[in-house]
Amino acid sequence: ESELSHRRDKRLATRLRYAKLRHNAVVEDIDYRTQRGLDRSRLQRLIDGSWIDAHDNLILTGPTGVGKSWLASALGHRACRDNRSVLYQRLPKLFRELALARGDGRYARLLRSLLNPQLLILDDWGLEPLDAGARRDLLEIFEERYGRRSTIITSQVPIDHWHEIIADPTIADAVLDRLVHNAHRLELK
DSSP: OHHHHHHHHHHHHHHHHHHTOSSOOOGGGOOOSSOSSOOHHHHHHHHTTHHHHTTOEEEEEOSTTSSHHHHHHHHHHHHHHTTOOEEEEEHHHHHHHHHHHHHHTOHHHHHHHHHSSSEEEEEEETSSOOOHHHHHHHHHHHHHHTTTSEEEEEESSOGGGHHHHHOOHHHHHHHHHHHHTTEEEEEOO
16 A cells, blocks of 8 residues: 555656646645635536546636636646646747747657647736747647647636737637637636
8 A cells, every 4th residue: 555655646746747837736725715706616627627538628817816827737736636647838938949949850849748748738828919930839739639638728818809819810710719619717806
């Protein structure tokens, strides 16, 4: 029993190290007393992870400081505890890394690393309009993950304005179709 517990703890530590979660957050520490639009029963359904098994997405929106990134990290931590692979990425940094990787030959490998995790957390969506390369990268990521893997997006920008951030109507329609229509949405206040 001790050996099994040790192996389980070691696997969890490996998954958490790979996930690179921004916050050391756990779902047991979620504060429901603060009025910010968290419905306990709805959040419990998200915590159980069945949406990840169904390959659905989760969109967390709201102003700065309401806990979007923390909540995404807590759900990511729970997914790791449930033996799922998770990867956390801040989108502005990710787009810079993808642009560099395209130039030095690491692009395909970096893109593959984004497609494999069962849960991909993309934080800080929409801080700035996307350039042509970022639009193509985003479409590629969501196209490959659509119906196969789950994604959490956090954003200060309401979903109604995402079309403007993507800036190309054709690509915006394609990205939002793959992301939004099978997404659970939490708007925090």
